[in-house]
Amino acid sequence: MVKRRFGVSISGELADRLDELAKALEVDRSxxxxxxxxxMVGEYAHHLVSHECSALIALICSEEASIGDIVGGFSDIKITHLHDHKEGRCNQIIIAIGQSTRIAELYAKLNKIRKCKAKYIALHEEP
Ligand SMILES: [Zn+2]
Ligand SMILES: [Zn+2]
Incomplete structure (x- = not known):
């Protein structure tokens, strides 16, 4: 495959961490x-290309987050929901199976909850 060079600017701190990781993994920075x-681009394909998707959404919150109302609006998606607490954090795992565009909407809504961080992990190959 033909490689293309292009210049990007990143913070010095991130560049240092990148070099550190490249050294630890014994690969070159490129x-x-x-x-x-x-x-990253592969993950985005799950949001941009309409397909039958299965994904795991991890939601970690520093305070209690009630997501029943949000999830209730997505009855067209098959949802498995786990909810637990540890060390003052509210941890929730959602396994969603259904139309990718709807799962992306669900993810966007969960990502907007105050004091929460959502992570989307596709459970199948790039569409
Ligand atoms: Zn997908
Ligand atoms: Zn909770």
Missing amino acids: NLVEAALRS
Whole structure:
């Protein structure tokens, strides 16, 4: 595959961490950046290309987050929901199976909850 060079600017702190990780993994920086970008772009494909999707959404909150109302608006998606607490954090796992555009909407809504961080993990290959 033909490689293309292009310039990007990132913070010095991130560049240092990148170099550290490249050294620990014994790969060169370009290969590491390419792998990270490939993974990120692949994840976005789940949001941009309409398909039958299965995904795990992890929601970690520093205070109690009630998501019943949000999830209730997505009865067209098959949802498995786990909810637990540890060390003052509210931890929730959602496994969603259904139309990718709807799962993306659900993820966007969960990501907007105050004091929460949502992470989307696709459970199948890039569409
Ligand atoms: Zn998908
Ligand atoms: Zn909770």
